[in-house]
Amino acid sequence: MKIGIIGLPMSGKTSLFRLLTGAESDNAGAVQHGRAQLRQTKVEDARLDRLQRDYRAKKITPAVIDFLDFPPLDASTEAARRSSAELLAPAREAGALILVVRAFESSFLPPLRGKVDPRADYDEIFHELVFADLAVATGRRERIAKGLERKHGEERKALEAELLLIEKVLAELEAGRAVRGLRLAADEQKLLRSFQFLSAKPLLVVENCGEQRSPIIPDSIAIPLALELELDALDPESRAVFQSEYRIEGPSRARVISAIYERAGLISFLTAGEQEARAWTIPAGTRAADAAGAIHSDLSRGFIRAEVISYADYTRDGGHAGAREKGHLRLEGKDYIVQDGDVILFRFNV
Numbered sequence: 001m002k003i004g005i006i007g008l009p010m011s012g013k014t015s016l017f018r019l020l021t022g023a024e025s026d027n028a029g030a031v032q033h034g035r036a037q038l039r040q041t042k043v044e045d046a047r048l049d050r051l052q053r054d055y056r057a058k059k060i061t062p063a064v065i066d067f068l069d070f071p072p073l074d075a076s077t078e079a080a081r082r083s084s085a086e087l088l089a090p091a092r093e094a095g096a097l098i099l100v101v102r103a104f105e106s107s108f109l110p111p112l113r114g115k116v117d118p119r120a121d122y123d124e125i126f127h128e129l130v131f132a133d134l135a136v137a138t139g140r141r142e143r144i145a146k147g148l149e150r151k152h153g154e155e156r157k158a159l160e161a162e163l164l165l166i167e168k169v170l171a172e173l174e175a176g177r178a179v180r181g182l183r184l185a186a187d188e189q190k191l192l193r194s195f196q197f198l199s200a201k202p203l204l205v206v207e208n209c210g211e212q213r214s215p216i217i218p219d220s221i222a223i224p225l226a227l228e229l230e231l232d233a234l235d236p237e238s239r240a241v242f243q244s245e246y247r248i249e250g251p252s253r254a255r256v257i258s259a260i261y262e263r264a265g266l267i268s269f270l271t272a273g274e275q276e277a278r279a280w281t282i283p284a285g286t287r288a289a290d291a292a293g294a295i296h297s298d299l300s301r302g303f304i305r306a307e308v309i310s311y312a313d314y315t316r317d318g319g320h321a322g323a324r325e326k327g328h329l330r331l332e333g334k335d336y337i338v339q340d341g342d343v344i345l346f347r348f349n350v
């Protein structure tokens with residue numbers, strides 16, 4: 001999955017990108033992705049260490065997340081807004097967005113509007129996303145209208161359904177609200193995904209506070225990014241001293257990643273064998289047969305059953321053999337809804 005990091009100039013986007021990906025400098029190891037920088041990070045998962053030990057697996061293969069660091073957005077003029085909307089194009093492929101807002105004071109970096117105002121920064125970018133989506137939805141409505149002039153039968157029906165959805169989306173956007181909040185039927189949701197509306201994506205707000213404190217914007221995470229980056233660069237001993245002196249909660253990488261998983265409705269299931277102990281990221285609510293398909297389409301096609309132990313049972317019973325003895329190894333069919341931390345062996349036949 002890709003996560004786009006967006007925000008106003010000098011809010012701390014690149015600082016967060018570096019903290020999350022461990023990049024030493026602005027572009028070390030990052031690749032150009034449109035006009036954004038892309039870098040991959042491993043999702044640390046202590047459960048995999050345990051599985052590797054028990055199964056004597058050769059390696060651990062963690063889940064990975066791609067982070068995209070965007071150039072600054074600007075909403076000062078109409079032309080700037082248009083180019084900001086273009087800059088955001090690669091964000092359309094992202095599975096979720098992180099919006100960084102400045103909440104730190106600094107005499108060296110004068111704030112954009114004369115004072116530090118995370119709420120105003122949030123509102124500005126929020127409207128940027130709504131603006132970009134309005135452009136997409138309006139364009140689509142025009143094309144549908146043209147299509148309706150000459151299409152008949154099933155094709156016409158599909159266009160009419162799409163038009164109905166686009167009208168709902170436009171009403172929401174014109175009222176200044178995110179597409180995310182729309183209550184839609186399952187088939188509408190599926191259609192909606194094809195438009196990749198920015199304001200439909202899960203959004204996590206990170207307040208870049210100068211020092212550790214609680215966030216101002218509800219449901220956001222406050223991180224003293226500059227301090228945490230300094231912390232990251234220290235050796236373990238100095239780190240402990242520095243951390244208590246500045247009362248930094250950090251490291252925030254795990255906190256941010258788990259918040260993204262939660263907002264994007266993602267979970268991980270685990271597999272283990274001699275070759276590797278591995279985490280697989282899937283949407284919550286995924287059926288066992290589809291989860292198997294995340295590994296290989298053969299596993300889904302030839303699905304026989306899933307042998308499942310919850311990670312909690314796994315540790316409580318002292319591993320696979322213990323769980324089996326206690327009757328905690330379950331045989332599940334293809335409609336079983338996979339849970340976070342399920343340790344699974346898929347039986348299949350092709």
Ligand SMILES: Nc1nc2c(ncn2[C@@H]2O[C@H](COP(=O)(O)OP(=O)(O)O)[C@@H](O)[C@H]2O)c(=O)[nH]1
Pocket residue numbers: 007008009010011012013014015016072104105106109208209210211224225226227
């Ligand atoms: N004083 C202070 N400076 C910070 C803090 N966070 C970031 N900066 C500085 O603000 C500038 C912009 O940060 P950067 O992460 O590059 O922001 P971007 O433009 O959003 O990518 C850099 O010079 C950072 O060192 C902070 O918490 N306190």
Ligand SMILES: [Mg+2]
Pocket residue numbers: 013014015070071072
């Ligand atoms: Mg930057």
